[in-house]
Amino acid sequence: MTDNDERLAGDLSLAAVRFARHLRGRRRDSLVSLTQLSALNALANDGPLTPGQLATRERVQPPSMTRVIASLADLGLVRRAPHPTDGRQVIVSLSEEGEQVITGEAAAREAWLRGKLDELTPEQRGTLSGAVVILNKLIANEEPPVG
Numbered sequence: 001m002t003d004n005d006e007r008l009a010g011d012l013s014l015a016a017v018r019f020a021r022h023l024r025g026r027r028r029d030s031l032v033s034l035t036q037l038s039a040l041n042a043l044a045n046d047g048p049l050t051p052g053q054l055a056t057r058e059r060v061q062p063p064s065m066t067r068v069i070a071s072l073a074d075l076g077l078v079r080r081a082p083h084p085t086d087g088r089q090v091i092v093s094l095s096e097e098g099e100q101v102i103t104g105e106a107a108a109r110e111a112w113l114r115g116k117l118d119e120l121t122p123e124q125r126g127t128l129s130g131a132v133v134i135l136n137k138l139i140a141n142e143e144p145p146v147g
Contacts, residue, residue, distance in 0.1 A: 049092035
């Protein structure tokens with residue numbers, strides 16, 4: 001690895017963290033925490049799950065996920081139903097209100113980002129479009145980090 005590659009790795013890492021922070025900053029009046037939002041997104045992407053499956057998916061301990069699910073249920077954002085084959089389990093699914101939260105969160109991030117993209121030249125937007133392809137290639141088939 002060259003010095004330029006090492007610098008690029010550091011610069012890219014810092015830029016990604018700052019970019020993520022700015023995206024999260026769109027959520028000032030959010031009804032849910034980032035942890036709750038992540039669980040809602042997992043249910044939206046993966047469909048109904050048991051609390052254990054959701055804990056594994058989110059890489060948290062089951063007792064922590066149980067608390068997250070309880071708080072989301074109290075807000076009416078998820079539904080809990082009996083497991084069809086295991087009476088000791090429940091299946092957690094996204095409620096209509098939960099879907100609305102996800103849609104609203106995504107809309108706020110995308111509106112902010114569209115405004116920022118409008119500030120760029122067509123060439124800069126083209127560069128970012130190529131970067132998306134490259135970033136997706138870098139993370140393809142990677143396990144998400146723990147924590």
